[in-house]
Amino acid sequence: MWKENSTARSRKSEKEAVPKAVVLRWGHRPSRDARLTTHVALAARALGASGLILSDVEDQKIKETVDEVTQFWGGTFFFEMGIPWRKAVSDWKTKNGTVVHLTAYGENVETSDVLHRIEASGKSVLVIVGSQKVPAEFFSEAVSDFNVAIGNQPHSECAGLAVFLDRFFRGKELARSFQSWKVSIVPQRRGKRIVKKKNRDIGFFRKEI
Amino acid sequence: MWKENSTARSRKSEKEAVPKAVVLRWGHRPSRDARLTTHVALAARALGASGLILSDVEDQKIKETVDEVTQFWGGTFFFEMGIPWRKAVSDWKTKNGTVVHLTAYGENVETSDVLHRIEASGKSVLVIVGSQKVPAEFFSEAVSDFNVAIGNQPHSECAGLAVFLDRFFRGKELARSFQSWKVSIVPQRRGKRIVKKKNRDIGFFRKEI
Numbered sequence: 001m002w003k004e005n006s007t008a009r010s011r012k013s014e015k016e017a018v019p020k021a022v023v024l025r026w027g028h029r030p031s032r033d034a035r036l037t038t039h040v041a042l043a044a045r046a047l048g049a050s051g052l053i054l055s056d057v058e059d060q061k062i063k064e065t066v067d068e069v070t071q072f073w074g075g076t077f078f079f080e081m082g083i084p085w086r087k088a089v090s091d092w093k094t095k096n097g098t099v100v101h102l103t104a105y106g107e108n109v110e111t112s113d114v115l116h117r118i119e120a121s122g123k124s125v126l127v128i129v130g131s132q133k134v135p136a137e138f139f140s141e142a143v144s145d146f147n148v149a150i151g152n153q154p155h156s157e158c159a160g161l162a163v164f165l166d167r168f169f170r171g172k173e174l175a176r177s178f179q180s181w182k183v184s185i186v187p188q189r190r191g192k193r194i195v196k197k198k199n200r201d202i203g204f205f206r207k208e209i
Numbered sequence: 210m211w212k213e214n215s216t217a218r219s220r221k222s223e224k225e226a227v228p229k230a231v232v233l234r235w236g237h238r239p240s241r242d243a244r245l246t247t248h249v250a251l252a253a254r255a256l257g258a259s260g261l262i263l264s265d266v267e268d269q270k271i272k273e274t275v276d277e278v279t280q281f282w283g284g285t286f287f288f289e290m291g292i293p294w295r296k297a298v299s300d301w302k303t304k305n306g307t308v309v310h311l312t313a314y315g316e317n318v319e320t321s322d323v324l325h326r327i328e329a330s331g332k333s334v335l336v337i338v339g340s341q342k343v344p345a346e347f348f349s350e351a352v353s354d355f356n357v358a359i360g361n362q363p364h365s366e367c368a369g370l371a372v373f374l375d376r377f378f379r380g381k382e383l384a385r386s387f388q389s390w391k392v393s394i395v396p397q398r399r400g401k402r403i404v405k406k407k408n409r410d411i412g413f414f415r416k417e418i
Contacts, residue, residue: 039367040365046362046363046368069363108383136400139399154251154282159371162359162367162369162372163371171376184361187314187317187320187321187358189316191314192348
């Protein structure tokens with residue numbers, strides 16, 4: 001009879017456990033960052049994150065936009081706001097999650113083994129993305145378990161988050177189906193094809209993002 | 210003596226040729242899209258594109274920001290603007306390039322073989338990203354050779370572009386070095402480390418993006 005050894009068991013359990021990702025958006029300024037934060041949230045949803053925490057401030061308009069997208073296009077993406085970032089981080093750590101701070105100063109996701117170490121932890125990740133210069137504290141062990149650079153060049157937190165999630169989920173997030181959709185796209189080589197759920201007054205999502 | 214057959218030759222030349230990517234940003238509205246277009250341009254640069262064409266309109270402020278980043282952080286990224294999109298596309302096709310239109314309606318980059326087909330063409334790509342609803346014509350053969358979806362969910366052109374470039378360049382773009390930099394980041398597990406070129410009055414790039 002074949003018996004699993006501990007390594008095989010450990011591999012199996014790693015395989016079975018599907019680590020999740022939640023995004024923490026820090027430093028949002030409602031007047032200035034509205035559109036970018038919306039893009040960050042929708043990218044998070046489309047690229048497999050379970051939800052986004054808009055820390056320290058509230059922005060009802062963005063919440064409405066993101067929740068409407070989820071309502072129309074499906075899935076269970078959550079959008080929380082107003083939670084102090086320290087509390088969000090400590091809650092996450094209490095639940096045995098790991099914290100990844102995305103920063104151009106961190107370990108390069110391509111040239112270092114940082115992603116491998118994150119994966120090896122087997123933990124779900126809280127991904128911190130700033131929208132302005134972050135407190136030095138974010139780089140410390142008290143906050144981040146990993147400081148990760150999507151390349152060491154200045155660019156966009158939205159772009160960085162997207163690449164991080166795509167690599168973290170190994171691309172599989174783009175093949176996921178979103179449950180309970182009212183509207184869904186059928187991929188086409190040319191043109192647009194949308195399917196709408198019948199027998200429902202779905203209105204139509206026309207808001208420009 | 211071993212002789213290359215035509216397949217081997219073709220594979221070899223595909224390997225030797227390094228296809229390039231240039232981004233065409235369509236539909237930019239200076240008042241509304243300034244920050245997002247800046248993010249798109251900087252993401253394009255950081256993720257290996259050779260340059261960005263801001264079609265149909267001019268936006269001197271964005272050009273200055275992007276050119277300043279290139280001047281400080283290195284590389285040869287170009288930022289052109291005001292070129293009519295039809296001209297940009299036809300010029301690209303005349304130079305035997307292929308045109309990729311990023312759209313949530315297109316072929317899913319994860320579940321279809323579209324990226325493989327783009328790679329197999331061996332051609333450099335012009336990647337069209339819209340910032341508002343694009344003309345139906347963009348989906349036609351007259352414009353796009355491929356309509357590619359970074360997942361079939363609505364999200365962000367900045368995020369979509371980032372994932373496309375990361376996959377197109379197979380991640381290697383994040384390991385590239387940028388030549389002639391004045392300022393460069395040395396990746397760290399914790400904290401920030403910047404190297405500045407000596408004996409140059411470099412000022413310092415402090416602009417918030």
